[in-house]
Amino acid sequence: MKKPIIEFSNFTFKYRSQTEPTLVDINLKIYEGEKVLIVGPSGSGKSTLAHCINGLVPFSYKGDIHGSLLIKDKESKDMDIFSISKLVGTVLQDPDGQFIGLSVGEDIAFALENDEVSQEHMTRQVVDVSKLVGMEENIESSIHQLSGGQKQRVSLGGVMVDQVDILLFDEPLANLDPATGKLAISLIDRVQKETDTTVIIIEHRLEDVLHSDVDRIIVVDDGRIVSDSTPDELLSSTVLESSDIREPLYIKALKYAGCAITAEMNPSHLNTLKLDDCKNKLIQWFEATTQNEINEKASPILVLEDVTFGYEQSKNNIHNISFSVNKGEMVSIVGKNGAGKSTLSKLICGFEKVKSGRILFNGEDITKDTIHERSQRIGMVMQNPNQMISKHMIVDEVALGLVMRGVPENEIKERVEKTLKVCGLYPFRNWPISALSFGQKKRVTIASILVLNPEVLILDEPTAGQDFRHYTEIMEFLVELNHNGVTIIMITHDMHLMLEYTPHAIAITDGRIIADSSAVDVITNDTVIEKANLKKTSLFDLAVKAGIGNPKEFVTRFISFDKEVRKNGSGNAFIY
Template structure:
């Protein structure tokens, strides 16, 4: 029988800044060599469980602990943070937050240097860890020259070199493009099999994680564990639906068609999912669902004309990109990590100046406008909320832009409170931002721009770290703004978001525009998918398995149907 390595017994935790516990009577045992996934809505407490395991609670996040937590058979309260780090290695969702060294090799070696290891032994261990994560040839490379996926691999190597028994991944897919995310899940799976380490993953993107085998899925809601079962059993139940966690799209389509999903149908993996008995119901449902009606084109609001830009001489990041965005459009910009998507947004907002080309707003050249002048027309929400937040309290952060613009106090209060409610932040309006989860911080930064009512909004990964309900609330609010004439541009790795909300998508690769088509067309073009590190949607694969003549139409109709169902939550 496998021995327990993590044991929560009637465990509760309350942050000092809060009045009610974030975790309530947690009972959970994770065994040696298991691979476990923890899921839950944003703010449910799943990240706090991770913080309790790796020692950030109580060493960094202070609060009141009740009950027992044992790590590797030792009471966690008796372990200092150094001892805990030798048992549990953590790979953060933002790898930049845990880098110390300048080069890949230096960063991997950091903990060994702290242990005063002999240099020869250190070199051998670093090379071994780097090779395991396929970064052996990058040891002399600067951390800052790596892609998002490569940075994550270096973070993992830095954990592996310490020979920890437990590896904790906090939202490992949050900042990765679809193909890199798929590779990350395969890498985690390979290391789990080769080393027999205990792996705990905290992640929103359930379908992506289930690309590889998971032993158990722990569902957390409102600080409590509401389910703990195998993936096949969980997906044949209604637990995920009850707590508003997105089920795999192919499973949801089968359920929408009126089919009962059972454990023996093996729904955890599309390849093994036996849907043949549901074929007739799925075809009938497909015929009955109305297709989505696209909006007509309007006049241009934002135009990029042959824009080129370089961060350093001799290395062009953006190469002669021309894009026309029409008023009232909702557009996705997609592509692999490092393709130039975020750089384009910086050029549009004025954070960077193009080397050549021009930017037009309603036909007027704004290439030379200042950041302040552009901010009156164009709002930008960055990918990392910590790069935007400047105040300590939630209300003050959202009100800040209105305050510096001289808006009257009564109007500020009205607009801030309205935005707080729309973004699901009203209960937290008097909270310190330090007490929020990453997903909640993300909503604060979106709210701080929404409250300014810009004509064009650019959002870099607007739904990263969001549970399905908050994802829906934010996106439906953006849709409502869009209906009122505000133009929305989203930089995203979320292929479902792209399909569901943006009829048009622009694909960037190597600083060049390689496609500008409908989202459904792009995600059925295998050449573009491969070149831009995108991923074919499971709905398309399901439609092909069913023999549907128009698989793109099946995808579009599912999206329209699913959107209408979730609108009822509003």
Template sequence: MKKPVIQFQNFSFKYHSQVQPTLHDINLTIYEGEKVLIVGPSGSGKSTIGHCLNGLVPFSYKGDITGHLSIMGQEAKNLDIFSISKMVGTVLQDPDGQFIGLTVGEDIAFALENDFRSQEDMFSIVKEVSSLVDMDAYLHSSLHQLSGGQKQRVSLGGVMVDDVDILLFDEPLANLDPATGKHAIELIDRIQKETDTTVVMIEHRLEDVLECHIDRIIVVNDGRIVADLSPDELLSSSILEECNIREPLYVKAAKYAGCEVTADTKPSHIDTFDINKDKLITWFQAADPPAPKVKSSPILELDNIYFSYGTGKNTVQNMSFSINKGEMVSIAGKNGAGKSTLASLICGFVKPNAGRILFNGKEITHDTIKERAERIGLVMQNPNQMISKHMIFDEVALGLVMRGVPEAEIKERVEKTLRICGLYPFRNWPISALSFGQKKRVTIASILVLEPELIILDEPTAGQDFKHYTEIMEFLAELNEQGITILMITHDMHLMLEYTPRAIVIADGEKIADETAANILTNRDVIEKANLKETSLFDLAVKAGIGEPREFVGRFIDFDKEVRKTWQ
């Protein structure tokens, strides 16, 4: 029998900054060589469990602990954070916050330098580890020139040189495009099998994690463990839905169609899932097709835009498209394709080398950032780059204060926006007490409160649980219905399908597709070029023998959206 490497026994934790405990009476054992996934809504306590495992609780985040936590047979409260780091290696969701060295090789070698290893040993170990994480060809590359997926692999290499017993991943997919995320999951799976290291993952994107085998899924809600099951057992239950955690799309579609989903039907992967094809076909034939949207006049036009950061290579080239008033459009593409640069060009942070930008038919190519900000709002991908106040209310109110809005109106508009974004209970909290996902919602609220004509959101749902994802997206959809145009840069294929009838796909700085989201996510050529991923709904329709799989995708998305409107 495998030995336990992590044991929580009647474990509770309360942050000093909070009145109520975040974790209540946790009992959990993880065994040597297991791969375990921890899921739960934002604020459920799952990240705090991770902080307990890597020593950030109680050494960085102070609080009161009751009960016991043992790691590799040692009581955690008797260990210092350095000793814990030699047993538990952590890969953060934001790799940039983990880098020390200037190059890939330097960063991977950092822990070895701290241990006074000889240069000969360091070269040998770094070469071996970099090969394991597929970064041996980049040892002399600058960290700042790497893609999101490459940065994550370097972070993984940096903790693996210590030959740790446990690898802890905190939302490893949060900032990765779908194909890179799939490669990351496959890499984690390969390393776990080759080294027999115990792997603990904390992640919202359940369907993506299930691309590879998972031993157990731990569901955390309100600081308590509500389920500890195999993937097949969990997906055949109603626990995920009850905890507002997104089920895999193909499982949800099967349930809507009335198919029996049990552990015996093996629902943890689309390839193994045994479905009732007749019921699925009957449901498809009865479901209404989505209604088309009425077209309007253009609000934003890009005409043959070129831009380079001065490296000699164009980051954006030959870029032309128009966004109509009242549209909700997604921009997709792999990490480094030029999506965020495109947003910077539209907002005026950088100027194009050639081409024109028009807003409501008037050229704004040479308008200032301030002039554009009166009509265009941008929510950046990293919330820490936008936040400048200590308190949540003050941060959301800042733009209105700068515009001289009366105090009574500021209070009314801020509180309304905080309610919609699920932040009203925290309105008097310091921002430092928030999770990454909650900070993201603060930055969205700070732009939404200004009511611009066009809102650009860079990864609006990254780090959000399904409930808050739905709340934010339904709020954006409501704004869109009121006539506000929305442009979203996203890696979330479900977001594309459900909320943006149209998607623009970029690869290597060029537009390669401008189509319906359903058509794009069923086009293998575009998917491959842009590091996207085919939706499992398409695979399910093909598996069931439905002759119009694209129609099936559209009908499911429309049906699901209507069902979840009842949550609001």
């Protein structure tokens, strides 16, 4: 029997600033050498649980604790954050924000510096650790020059250097492109096997984490543990749906096909999944499902012709990009970190000036138009709502753009109210923005752009950091806007989003377009997947596994079926 290394007993925690406890009566044991995944929707308390384990609670975020939490047999509240940090190494969510050093070596050495290790020993240890995380070639490199995946390696190295017993990953996949996310999960797996540490991963992208095996999955909802089981057991239960966590797509497809999923089928991984008689059900479902052909003739609203741009004179970041977006489309722009997706949106909005090429809007050349002129037609919503919000009250924030344009007061009132109703914010209109959740703030920023009546709306990572419930809410809201005639362009890393919501996808690598086609085409094309750091959808592999001759068609039919299901409002819980 293995020894528990973390042991919560009847543990309750309430933040000092809140009236209700965030964690209620937690009983949880994590054993030495285990790999545990903690999932849960936003606000479920999963981050607080992580903070309890790494000591930020109660030492940085104060509050009341009842019950006990033992870390390596020591009561955590009697230790201090520094001794806990010797036991628990935390890799934080934001790979950019957590870097302290400027070079790889310096960042890895940070914990050693604080322990007053001599420079000579430090250099040696840094070399050892960087070998472990595969960064030995880059010790001298500046962190800013690294790719997303390399950054993840460095932050892992920075905590491994302390020889911790427990590694805690707080949403390690956020902000990573799909292929890099997959590598990160493999890296965690390898490091755990080599060093025999206990690994705890907090993440809501379940399907991506399950790329490597985990021993147990803990589901947290509403401050309580609602499930503690093996991945196979969890996937064959109904816990995920009731806790608003997205099931892997292949599981969803199996359920649509009417298969009952049991733990004996090994559903946690597609490779080990036993299909047996489900195979026939899948094939039957595939044959019975037809795709709703939606072929609306539409005219192009936004056209880029041979656009080239560079931040510096001598170097170009965008090379001869041409594409066209039709009126009423929903398009996603995908590609790895730093491929030029955000730059492209800045060019469209006029934030940056193109070096050569033309941008046409409804056939009219707008290349020379100012930011202000373009903003009458094209609206841009940034990824981080905190970068847009400048007023205290919701109504003022939404009205801001109209006030600035000198629109008469009664018209402002009318338009703001209409927009707030469309965005579902009308009941909150007199609330201070600081009282809103992240998702609601996002809505406020969308509303503040929408009120200006743009014909095209560009959103940068509209659902980043959102759990499944909020993701669905935001996306359904965007679909509704789209039905009302707004053309929507999204920059995203989320393959689910691209597949489920945007029929048209454009993939970019190194400032060049490598695919401009249907989302299904993009996500099933191996060359594009590799070049743009995307990930093939599990639906495709499922279809191959079931022996369906046209896996791409299977994906297309699934998407169209799924859309129908969602339109009928039954959402996640559909067939039982």
